[in-house]
Amino acid sequence: MNSNFRRIVIFILIDTTVVCLSIFLAYLIRFDFETSSVNFAYIEYVMVSLSLLTIGFNIYFRVYRTIWKFASLGDYISIFKGAVFASACFYIVHHLAINSIAYHYFSRYITVPRSTTVLSFAFILVGILMSRVLTREIKGFRGKIQKHHRRTLIVGAGEAGMLVIKELNNTNSESYPVVIVDDDVTKVGYRMNGILVAGKREDIPSLVNQYHIQDIILAIPSTSRVEQASILQICKTTGCKIKIMPKINDLIDGRISLNLIKNVEVEDLLGRDPIIVDLRQVTGYIKDKVVLVTGAGGSIGSELCRQCAKFSPRTLLLLGHGENSIYEIEFEMKRKFPNLQIETLIVDIQDRIRLNSVFEKYRPNVVFHAAAHKHVPLMEKNPAEAIKNNIFGTKNVAECSDTYQVERFVMISTDKAVNPTNVMGATKRAAEMLILQLNEKSQTDFVAVRFGNVLGSRGSVIPIFKKQIEAGGPITVTHPEMVRYFMTIPEAVQLVIQAGALATGGEIFILDMGQPVKISDLAYDLIRLSGMEPGEDIKVEYTGIRPGEKLFEEILTNDEGAKTTKHDRIFIGKPSEESYARMDFILKKLEQLVKSSDENNDELIRQQLANLVPTYKRDSALSSIEEIKDNIRSSIEVLATVEKNSLK
Numbered sequence: 001m002n003s004n005f006r007r008i009v010i011f012i013l014i015d016t017t018v019v020c021l022s023i024f025l026a027y028l029i030r031f032d033f034e035t036s037s038v039n040f041a042y043i044e045y046v047m048v049s050l051s052l053l054t055i056g057f058n059i060y061f062r063v064y065r066t067i068w069k070f071a072s073l074g075d076y077i078s079i080f081k082g083a084v085f086a087s088a089c090f091y092i093v094h095h096l097a098i099n100s101i102a103y104h105y106f107s108r109y110i111t112v113p114r115s116t117t118v119l120s121f122a123f124i125l126v127g128i129l130m131s132r133v134l135t136r137e138i139k140g141f142r143g144k145i146q147k148h149h150r151r152t153l154i155v156g157a158g159e160a161g162m163l164v165i166k167e168l169n170n171t172n173s174e175s176y177p178v179v180i181v182d183d184d185v186t187k188v189g190y191r192m193n194g195i196l197v198a199g200k201r202e203d204i205p206s207l208v209n210q211y212h213i214q215d216i217i218l219a220i221p222s223t224s225r226v227e228q229a230s231i232l233q234i235c236k237t238t239g240c241k242i243k244i245m246p247k248i249n250d251l252i253d254g255r256i257s258l259n260l261i262k263n264v265e266v267e268d269l270l271g272r273d274p275i276i277v278d279l280r281q282v283t284g285y286i287k288d289k290v291v292l293v294t295g296a297g298g299s300i301g302s303e304l305c306r307q308c309a310k311f312s313p314r315t316l317l318l319l320g321h322g323e324n325s326i327y328e329i330e331f332e333m334k335r336k337f338p339n340l341q342i343e344t345l346i347v348d349i350q351d352r353i354r355l356n357s358v359f360e361k362y363r364p365n366v367v368f369h370a371a372a373h374k375h376v377p378l379m380e381k382n383p384a385e386a387i388k389n390n391i392f393g394t395k396n397v398a399e400c401s402d403t404y405q406v407e408r409f410v411m412i413s414t415d416k417a418v419n420p421t422n423v424m425g426a427t428k429r430a431a432e433m434l435i436l437q438l439n440e441k442s443q444t445d446f447v448a449v450r451f452g453n454v455l456g457s458r459g460s461v462i463p464i465f466k467k468q469i470e471a472g473g474p475i476t477v478t479h480p481e482m483v484r485y486f487m488t489i490p491e492a493v494q495l496v497i498q499a500g501a502l503a504t505g506g507e508i509f510i511l512d513m514g515q516p517v518k519i520s521d522l523a524y525d526l527i528r529l530s531g532m533e534p535g536e537d538i539k540v541e542y543t544g545i546r547p548g549e550k551l552f553e554e555i556l557t558n559d560e561g562a563k564t565t566k567h568d569r570i571f572i573g574k575p576s577e578e579s580y581a582r583m584d585f586i587l588k589k590l591e592q593l594v595k596s597s598d599e600n601n602d603e604l605i606r607q608q609l610a611n612l613v614p615t616y617k618r619d620s621a622l623s624s625i626e627e628i629k630d631n632i633r634s635s636i637e638v639l640a641t642v643e644k645n646s647l648k
Helices: 003-030 043-060 071-104 114-140 160-170 201-210 225-235 300-311 321-336 352-361 378-382 385-405 424-438 461-470 491-503 519-529 580-595 601-610 626-648
Strands: 150-155 175-181 195-199 215-218 241-244 290-294 315-320 341-346 367-371 407-416 445-453 453-455 476-478 486-488 508-511 540-542 563-564 570-573
Touching: 003 043, 003 114, 043 114, 071 114, 071 580, 114 150, 150 160, 150 201, 160 407, 175 201, 195 201, 201 225, 215 225, 225 241, 290 352, 300 315, 300 321, 300 367, 300 407, 300 491, 315 321, 315 352, 341 540, 352 385, 367 385, 367 445, 367 491, 378 385, 378 424, 385 424, 385 580, 385 601, 407 424, 407 491, 407 508, 424 445, 424 580, 424 601, 445 491, 461 476, 476 519, 491 508, 519 540, 580 601
Parallel strands: 150 175, 150 215, 175 195, 215 241, 290 315, 290 367, 315 341, 367 407, 407 445, 445 508, 453 486, 476 540
Antiparallel strands: 508 570, 563 570
16 A cells, blocks of 8 residues: 555545544534434434545545645635535435435435534534644644754744745754744744744844854845845854745745755855846847857856857857867757757867868857966966967957957956956956957957956855865965955856947946955855854965965056946946057067977066066065055945946
């Protein structure tokens, strides 16, 4: 006997028992508890008839197919329908048919008092409803908190909080709801599903100590990211492990599942709402076009492929040098977009001949150039490779775009290109200068998009910190005063696609990423959000600034102004003027140096790179903190002034 069939049989037996007891009680009340055989004549007939009718109508209304742990009002209404139809059917059939047949053949009536039918209906309805309520409560009852349970505080006494509490109670979760906090003072002191609303957000630290809380779940999915960050700042001081409920729109049928309650990520603490771009209004330049993405296997390149595919390009070209990463994104794209024409191209952008053949064959209309060497310390040790890929590779892709009349060319740049102190940043600045010079004489619209550190990208600081925590520490931070701008991969890619729509040629698009964040603060936050204490469970070690690193990444160079765009968080930096002849002369010298087999050319390469990029400040990573703070202040003031003027 399988479990479903056994469950149905048990409920049928319960309902039969309820019907028989209800009829017996109705007879007792009808005859003032006198149990003579005359009064109780034909009671067996009534019990059998009503039991069969009740079970039959319950089957018809699918009462036995309900999972009572998740029962809704409609399920209880089905019980009501079953009881009503069973009693009504018995009353009609007995008095109109059965009694007529009995009198015709036996010259007597089968006496069933009408009042017992009404009373038994009421008792049957209440009895079956109570059996289901008790079943639901017994299923959801977890008993007292056990040693293996983690004492949990819920933030939010609204509908989301109720869903979380019910889910924790109705599953074998290790989390056990103990207390609730909510900023609505009218709820404080009351209980929700048996759990006390004990205070407001300011009371979280004291409640954690009072109730020995181990976990905190934020059940406030409708709140803004700024407000959420404010609450998390309080929670992270408690040493508890923190989880967060996702947005209501992400939940299925209004019912939360524990696997949707995610661990808090550092991006939840950045203190700003995510930047949203309505890409449907700006992606006309992608629809029915041939779109080429270089570096398609990387973090930004692969996300560009995913988002571009949503807007129906005629062909999507996935170009990359690493076969494994290209294979993975090709596999994903063909699964998600089976009707999209996708071409995968294993090409090194330094190979001009191969690149030229790709452009000649496919004739792309839009190029997103995401291929680059990006790791600062590695490129500091290998300057020739950085120059070959980031400068001459970009030059190859850009000149092919010009030759084959690509409509738009969007290059991914970095805030490290601003007053660079490292080879990687200098090569990206040189690439910016190169495409902006090419824009002056080309029919193609060349633009660059400049943004900060991307959370979750390969080799970025957050995944490294997480791996270090998993290994038991220590977390390594280069300098306690180091700060960076941060954004998510979707934000970065939305900016890139938006830039393609806004492009008229020659712009450097810059994202307003809010205030920069200290790397050391991120390290400490991540340790606390993992339920551990910095310095005790996980140590934080300062290793010193690596070659080429800056304490602070700037947004604009000194000679770049900024103006607004149609999007209130995207600005355009005014490109500085450079002599094309001068650039071309230095590029030829650089090309000779990087193609040379002399391993001692690194210093000469850096010198020529400094000649090419006047803002390249070699060995200036250890500038004074006050000077760096002045730079950040001036950059933010520029953007704030521009935004203020645009609002006027």
